[in-house]
Amino acid sequence: MSRRTFVLATLAAAALLALPSVVTAAPADISARPIPTENRAAMLPIELNINGEKHRLELDPRTALLDALRGNLHLTGTKKGCDHGQCGACTVHLDGHSALSCLTLAVMAQGKAITTIEGLAKGDTLHPMQAAFIKHDAFQCGYCTPGQIMSATALLADPHTRHGSAVEIREAMSGNLCRCAAYPNIIAAIEEAQRA
Ligand code: FES
Numbered sequence: 024m025s026r027r028t029f030v031l032a033t034l035a036a037a038a039l040l041a042l043p044s045v046v047t048a049a050p051a052d053i054s055a056r057p058i059p060t061e062n063r064a065a066m067l068p069i070e071l072n073i074n075g076e077k078h079r080l081e082l083d084p085r086t087a088l089l090d091a092l093r094g095n096l097h098l099t100g101t102k103k104g105c106d107h108g109q110c111g112a113c114t115v116h117l118d119g120h121s122a123l124s125c126l127t128l129a130v131m132a133q134g135k136a137i138t139t140i141e142g143l144a145k146g147d148t149l150h151p152m153q154a155a156f157i158k159h160d161a162f163q164c165g166y167c168t169p170g171q172i173m174s175a176t177a178l179l180a181d182p183h184t185r186h187g188s189a190v191e192i193r194e195a196m197s198g199n200l201c202r203c204a205a206y207p208n209i210i211a212a213i214e215e216a217q218r219a
């Protein structure tokens with residue numbers, strides 16, 4: 024089996040589980056550690072609406088949404104890249120708009136509809152953007168892919184950017200870095216989803 028065949032087969036299988044597991048190769052996955060809870064007096068009860076489900080948590084009010092998703096709720100499809108708002112790997116949707124979960128306090132996301140990569144597929148049916156990424160081989164290591172897909176779906180859901188040219192798509196996606204430089208395939212995948 025060639026490397027490409029292997030990667031595609033792996034991605035297709037993982038995509039049926041809403042993609043997250045194929046892109047979980049974080050080095051040592053240190054960002055999946057639960058948030059320490061020893062100082063309980065400082066903890067805040069919060070409720071997050073994620074992918075249509077309510078989750079009640081007790082969190083340090085300084086907890087980033089990214090850490091709550093990964094460390095507390097084990098939704099590891101959302102990736103931690105830079106943790107400084109520079110790479111886009113942690114992109115999720117808040118009320119349908121893309122947002123960097125590493126720069127968003129979990130407490131500030133209360134009352135909003137949070138969508139993560141796990142929430143895009145409908146059962147066994149991939150979101151058209153996920154299918155387009157597979158069709159166009161729009162990834163290599165896959166680490167940036169959940170963030171790319173979340174930004175791309177928000178881009179196409181916005182009537183102001185939905186019909187953009189390739190140049191405009193590139194500009195709109197410029198906050199999502201791909202260290203494997205799969206950019207031409209990512210743009211091709213978005214254009215495919217744009218036509219769907
Ligand atoms: S991890 Fe959030 S922008 Fe890089």
Ligand code: FES
Pocket residue numbers: 161162163164165166167168200201202203204205
């Ligand atoms: S596919 Fe490797 S970082 Fe984008």
